[in-house]
Amino acid sequence: MADPGFPGQHTTTTTVQTSSTTVQTTIRFDPLYIRTLPGLLKVIQIVLNLVGFICIEASGPFSYHSRGSWFNFVSMTAFWFTGILLALYLFHIVEKFYQIPWLKIEFIFCAIWTGLYLIAACVAVSFGVEAYIAAGFFGFCAMIAYGFDSFLKFKAIKSGQLAQGERVINKQTTVRTATY
Template sequence: MRNTEESEGFDGEASNTSMISGASSPYQPTTEPVQSRSVLGGIRWDMEYLRSYFGILKMVEVLLSLFGFVCIETIKMCSPCGGVYFFEFVSCSAFVITGFLFLIFSLNLHIKVPHVNWSLTDLVNTATSTVFFFLSSLVLVCINHNTEAEIASAVFGFLATGVFGINTFLAVRRWRLGNGCQAAAQSSEYMRARTASRGEMEARPELG
């Protein structure tokens, strides 16, 4: 009987100890449902970028490129068609590439892929789109047949040229400021290291 009571006492103490240790253990089973865990966790809209000059310009560029592409697609007959095909290619390419970059910056995906120089990529795209939109719109004006679709396409093309040009100017200025700040930081680090090494040399006792 005593052995039985002792065993029951040990079992009770063991169960109490396990309950206490389980309550105080940091490795508690999570109650979070599996469905709430998103694969795209951490990806959200960057409202600060969307309200900035670059975000607004990027949205306007995407819309103007889309409007120009839709207008040029409504042309049924053309002769010659070189200017129409050229503008169609430029507007479609600008819409796809600029829209892709807009999503990259709006969702902060450029932070997750740091080995790509996204600022330089955006600068090259805006500068190239400025030049090609101007050329394609100018060619379309020179060989158009005064149809409403051609006129509307040319108007959207020149508007896109202006917006892309402003974006290019701001991107170049930001790129120069970034390089200037980086060079200043490197120079400051160099001078700080040089001053520290000079101080160590002065603090060393001279050999007699």
């Protein structure tokens, strides 16, 4: 008689996961990167950073106010960081140094700059000068762009993607069922 405490069958599942990384370590110029979503986002971010900076500088005597200085710090730091990253991607330098966690670096930067742009844009808009209000609008747009980029980087990190290059993950599952 069978013991009711034991199941009638036993299932064993074995999963083997292998991955291969394919990268080219040669430095080369690839203008097609700008047509990808990450490349397009970087170009949009650079333009928004620059336009916001110009709006603050065009405010005349108010350009040296502490609110404007804070906005300019946020926008110019983002401008240079994003511009350098765009150059690294255009010349496939990121792919050459694929061991560096580029996606995590970009995720952290984009997440921090989303918050900093929220603060800078709110401070600029509350000043009440037309040029500051315009800069605040572009700051809010940049905040959205950096927030969306941060979301995309988070998804890429969770799925195990590389910043540039290809990683192929093969999964092989074996299921064995034994009846007792």
